[in-house]
Amino acid sequence: WADAPLLPGALRLVRHLAASGVAFAVATSTPRATFQAKMSEKEELRGLLAGRQGAVVVCGDEVVHGKPRPDVFLEAARQLGVAAADCLVLEDAPSGVQNNNNYETTDDGLLATYVRELPCLKPNRTNVDPAVVAAALSEAVTGIYAGWARVGARPEVHKTVLSIGWNPFFGNKEKTLEPWILAHFDKPFYGEQLSLVIVGYVRPEANFTSLEALVARIHLDGQVSREALELPPLSGFRGDPFLTEEQPAAAAGEGQGQGAHPAAGNTQL
Numbered sequence: 001w002a003d004a005p006l007l008p009g010a011l012r013l014v015r016h017l018a019a020s021g022v023a024f025a026v027a028t029s030t031p032r033a034t035f036q037a038k039m040s041e042k043e044e045l046r047g048l049l050a051g052r053q054g055a056v057v058v059c060g061d062e063v064v065h066g067k068p069r070p071d072v073f074l075e076a077a078r079q080l081g082v083a084a085a086d087c088l089v090l091e092d093a094p095s096g097v098q099n100n101n102n103y104e105t106t107d108d109g110l111l112a113t114y115v116r117e118l119p120c121l122k123p124n125r126t127n128v129d130p131a132v133v134a135a136a137l138s139e140a141v142t143g144i145y146a147g148w149a150r151v152g153a154r155p156e157v158h159k160t161v162l163s164i165g166w167n168p169f170f171g172n173k174e175k176t177l178e179p180w181i182l183a184h185f186d187k188p189f190y191g192e193q194l195s196l197v198i199v200g201y202v203r204p205e206a207n208f209t210s211l212e213a214l215v216a217r218i219h220l221d222g223q224v225s226r227e228a229l230e231l232p233p234l235s236g237f238r239g240d241p242f243l244t245e246e247q248p249a250a251a252a253g254e255g256q257g258q259g260a261h262p263a264a265g266n267t268q269l
Helices: 010-020 032-039 043-051 071-080 094-102 130-137 211-228 234-239
Strands: 143-151 158-165 176-181 194-203
Touching (some): 010 043, 143 211, 194 234
Antiparallel strands (some): 143 194, 158 176
16 A cells, blocks of 8 residues: 555645645545555655645544445535535545435535546546656647557557646646546556657647636547547547557666657657
């Protein structure tokens, strides 16, 4: 547990919430002792979630009913002093989403009305090794792009929308490449090679006044990319040999593989 990797974007989000003074809590089905074990080797995250002044952590063994009942969320809202109807629930497990879609609160309205799923916290959202970005995309124009992606040795080629830049909403210190693969994955694919063909420019990089505005724009970018990738010439790159043929594994220290597409001039990772 202590060595389990964090989902991409999770630590950045918690840093942002803490720095912005947004009230937030942890509501987990994990027992208190297990939660503490999970946090034992994650000093910064532990401090942000449980060590800061006013921190609220509600564990599964501290409420009557665990997930998929909403007890942990209601207790977290109570300890924060915030009405449940004014809370936004971010979940990484289907049981938590089911929880908020199926159960009413008593006097506080519907939690389901306020459930959102952030792509940056889901298994199909990933971060590419910064060293690869620096080597292959240091001169790339920042913004949102559409493309095609293949994960590891899986034969499937998926539509993807990706961000290249500094992610001003979260204040990145280095240029990043963050693909959101527009497909369902049952589990994260940490450490696997990502073959990526970037084929279209969607929009410039932008900042946002709220987290909800950012999430709404992410989903709109996904919709635009899905539709654009259905049309030629972008649709034709789905069969690009770089994606359909077996690629050599990246060497140690290289992260994902990289190269240039001779015909289209598109960067591939």
